[in-house]
Amino acid sequence: MASVTLKNVVKRFGDVIAVNNVSLEIKDQEFVVLVGPSGCGKTTTLRMIAGLEEVDEGEIYIDDVLVNDVPPKDRDIAMVFQNYALYPHMNVYDNMAFGLRLRKFPKDEIDRRVKEAAEILGIQELLYRKPKQLSGGQRQRVAVGRAIVRHPKVFLFDEPLSNLDAKLRVQMRAELAKLHDRLKTTMIYVTHDQVEAMTLGDRIVVMRDGVVQQVGTPLELYNKPINKFVAGFIGTPSMNFLDVVLKKENDTLILDGGSFKIKVPAEYKAPLEPYVNKEVTFGIRPQDVYDLAVSKEMLRDDGNVIDAVVDVIEPLGSEQIIYLTSGPHTIVAVLDMQTHTEVGASMKIVVDTSKMHVFDINTERAII
Amino acid sequence: MMLPYKARKNLYLVLVFALLTLFLIYTAFPLVTIILTAGKTNKEVFQGPFSRPAAFFENFGRNARNAWTTGRLGRYFANSIIMTVPSVIITLALSIPAGYSLARISFPGRDVIFLLFLTGLILPFQAIMISLYFLMLRLGLLDTYWSVIFASAGVPFGVFMMRSFFLGLPQELVDAARVDGCSEFQVFWKIMLPLVSPAALSLTVFQFMWSWNSFLIPLLFITSVDKRPVPLGLMFFQTQFTVQYNLIAAAVILSSLPVIVVYLLFQSKFEQGITLGALKG
Numbered sequence: 071m072a073s074v075t076l077k078n079v080v081k082r083f084g085d086v087i088a089v090n091n092v093s094l095e096i097k098d099q100e101f102v103v104l105v106g107p108s109g110c111g112k113t114t115t116l117r118m119i120a121g122l123e124e125v126d127e128g129e130i131y132i133d134d135v136l137v138n139d140v141p142p143k144d145r146d147i148a149m150v151f152q153n154y155a156l157y158p159h160m161n162v163y164d165n166m167a168f169g170l171r172l173r174k175f176p177k178d179e180i181d182r183r184v185k186e187a188a189e190i191l192g193i194q195e196l197l198y199r200k201p202k203q204l205s206g207g208q209r210q211r212v213a214v215g216r217a218i219v220r221h222p223k224v225f226l227f228d229e230p231l232s233n234l235d236a237k238l239r240v241q242m243r244a245e246l247a248k249l250h251d252r253l254k255t256t257m258i259y260v261t262h263d264q265v266e267a268m269t270l271g272d273r274i275v276v277m278r279d280g281v282v283q284q285v286g287t288p289l290e291l292y293n294k295p296i297n298k299f300v301a302g303f304i305g306t307p308s309m310n311f312l313d314v315v316l317k318k319e320n321d322t323l324i325l326d327g328g329s330f331k332i333k334v335p336a337e338y339k340a341p342l343e344p345y346v347n348k349e350v351t352f353g354i355r356p357q358d359v360y361d362l363a364v365s366k367e368m369l370r371d372d373g374n375v376i377d378a379v380v381d382v383i384e385p386l387g388s389e390q391i392i393y394l395t396s397g398p399h400t401i402v403a404v405l406d407m408q409t410h411t412e413v414g415a416s417m418k419i420v421v422d423t424s425k426m427h428v429f430d431i432n433t434e435r436a437i438i
Numbered sequence: 439m440m441l442p443y444k445a446r447k448n449l450y451l452v453l454v455f456a457l458l459t460l461f462l463i464y465t466a467f468p469l470v471t472i473i474l475t476a477g478k479t480n481k482e483v484f485q486g487p488f489s490r491p492a493a494f495f496e497n498f499g500r501n502a503r504n505a506w507t508t509g510r511l512g513r514y515f516a517n518s519i520i521m522t523v524p525s526v527i528i529t530l531a532l533s534i535p536a537g538y539s540l541a542r543i544s545f546p547g548r549d550v551i552f553l554l555f556l557t558g559l560i561l562p563f564q565a566i567m568i569s570l571y572f573l574m575l576r577l578g579l580l581d582t583y584w585s586v587i588f589a590s591a592g593v594p595f596g597v598f599m600m601r602s603f604f605l606g607l608p609q610e611l612v613d614a615a616r617v618d619g620c621s622e623f624q625v626f627w628k629i630m631l632p633l634v635s636p637a638a639l640s641l642t643v644f645q646f647m648w649s650w651n652s653f654l655i656p657l658l659f660i661t662s663v664d665k666r667p668v669p670l671g672l673m674f675f676q677t678q679f680t681v682q683y684n685l686i687a688a689a690v691i692l693s694s695l696p697v698i699v700v701y702l703l704f705q706s707k708f709e710q711g712i713t714l715g716a717l718k719g
Contacts, residue, residue: 122613143619155614159632168628169618216618 072133072146072223072256073098074119079128081114081280088114090280091128101250101257103271105264106303111280112260113228119258120226121145132223143172148217149226152233154209156201156216162188163197166216180219187215190249207238214246218253227259231266243269264304268292276300293425298434301353301427307391310359312352312399313431316345325352325428329397333373335423338438342428345437353427356391359403361411362418374423376401380415394419475687476501483683501688505675511689513664514671518696521586521656521667522649528591529645530638536593537600538626542612552601558594567658574659585659586667590649596641603637604630639707646700668693 074096081089089111096102104112117123119130121142130137137145148169156165163184170180188194191211201209210230217225227246231239247270250257261267267274268288276283276291276299284296288304295301301309314327316334323334323342332352334342342350362375378394378401390409394401394417403419411417428437441449471487477494491497505511539545540552570589571580579585607630615629653669660666666674672693676686 117613120613120617122616142613142616143621147617149614149617151610151614153608153610155608155610157611157614157629168615172619172624216614220618 073131074224074256074258075129075131075134076115076119077129077131079115079118079130080126081111081118081123082126087280089118092277092280092282093128094275094282094285096256096258098256099254101259101270101272102275103259103261103267103273104275104277105261105267106277106283107262109279110277112262112275112277114280115277116149116226116228116258116260119224120147120149146223147226148220148222148224149228150210150213150217150230152229154201154213154233156209156212158201161198161200162193162204162212162215165201165212166219169216169220183219183221184215187219190218190252191215191245206234207242210234210242214249218249223256225253225255225257227257229261230259232261232263239266246270265306268304274304276303294436295427296436298351298353298429298436301429301436305355305357307356307402307404309353309355309427310401311429312354312401313349314352316342316348316350316428318346325350327352327376327397327399329399330376331373332376332421332423332426334426334428338426338428341437345428345430349431350437351429351431351434353429354401354421355425356402356404358422358425359401359405360420360422361403361405361409362420364406364408365420374421376419376421378417378419380411380413380417383411383413392417472687472690475683476691478684480682480684497684498688501684502692505685505689505692509671509675509685509689511668511671511675511692514666514668515693515696517583517665517671518650518667518669521583521590521652522646524583524587525591525649526642526645528587529593529596530641532591532593533596533600533641534631534634534638535626536597537602538604538630540597541601541604542626542630543622552597555594555597559598563654567654571658580659581661581665582659583665586652586656589655589659590652592645592648596645599641599644600634600637603634607633636707639704643701643704647697650697 074094076092076094079089079092080087092111092115094102104115106112114123118125119132121137121140125138132145132147157168160168166184166187167180170183175183184197185194188197191214193208193211193215196204196208196212201212204212210233213230230246231242234242243266246259250270259266259270268291271288273285273287274291275285278299284291284300286294291300291304295304295309298311302311312327314325314332317324317326323339323346325332325334376396378396380392381395381400382393384391384393385407388407390405390407392403392405392409392411394403401419426438429435430437440446474488474491475483477498478489478491479497482489482491482497536555540548540555574580574585574589579588611629611633612625615625620628650667651669652667653673656667656670657673660670663674672686672689675689
């Protein structure tokens, strides 16, 4: 078990800066998820922690030991790869025992650890099969097994679930969470799937273009995104962003979208004051948009209603995703099945302004 | 008028089969005549290439025995084995590590070195045979087995082939092995080498075939009758027994057997090697 610290880490590939001045403190036993779109530098960061990429600038510490020049085999880390990376010429048992044999563990200790890991992962029956005889889910379990037999200080996961089908992914996600609870080891997990990030991580690190955008707990990122990118990346469907003009009418701030006007609650007035008569981006999550006809009483207020036309309806069974148009704006709403509407119909929607976000249109940083 | 889809499909199949049959006849023709000739008496040979031998197996046995003893085929076989086996070993021993280094290890001048190997592959033997002759002369290797062994070792092709196979293996396996605790050499020895064994076997078959059938190289370097390999022996055999085509045919069949045996031994792995390379690009 160990802490991992990155100090101003930089990685370049030719002229491209893949990781730009990243600093992170990962505590002992913490489950940290690095998340971001393709090419954001999350995997490169993980590979630098593993020792598979050299660090161009900055320092990486595992348990307060500088590891910049320590080869992967001496870092006491284990890694699970996206494509499982099982050795095709070895059976499951040998795949799992390989790392221990290299470290000259006694035979009975190897046997005990492999069987223990196989039991945890429910792969006892597969021990003498070759990887090609296994399904994707089974291979991924073996890859995890190969990591846990080593009892490493830090587990590194590089998009381990992205090759699995949706159902298996959900199942494995839960199992990884359980595994973390059981092993109580520091885990660093890379994914581009924000649902995985939200469900697994004690803390999430959102990255973009090699730069850390925000570090926080899942709820911090969801409720208090630091900028438009984080706001848009975390949450499904993505947050609605509407470019509006902030106006002041009778001492009340109004977000004027042309086709609608939204009253800004009084508590947000102070930070927004400098933006009066300027364009800002109004952000509202689809889950915070309701159908006026069936919305809760507290939301029935004239200052937060938008007239819109239904464009697309995606029924999901328990809820429905409705795409609406209001003037030049497209708004996505997640509504319960009580709402009955059809494509082309007019609809009054109401937004929960207590959960609204406003972003500076130029810097994209959150104002509220 | 356009033919209906089914008719066009059938016509296409007829054309394909016609073409394939033509190729089959073209390929099988010399083979069939040689096999038939090997089972004939000297008299039957002159009844035409496709005449049916009266006692095929009996005649073939006698012809083969005669060729083996009077034609000194036994000596030639031994020479061929002495030259082919080391040539295969040298090719594998040099091509596998070189292919691995060129595919998987970054070092300055790597691409230039690979280009030099490619040049070795592109240049025909005829272009370098004179200088190679003088090289062997200076090294004092003329008329020795080593001259043929060194000259027929197909290192450029081997390096090219093994490099492509090593390139086709996923980098994640290397990463996984390094994280698991492998040193750079252990990555090569314990992970990468077992995975390219089908390719190495394919190279073994290719190299065995090329060395065994090599004619120009021993013709250039070998002057002693006692050191001639099978193909060279067959040529002199032809001039020596000019009218005994049945003996020559039997000798040809005997000389092809080792290549066929080696191919059959490694067949499944050999085909796997070829397709593995194709699929992995």
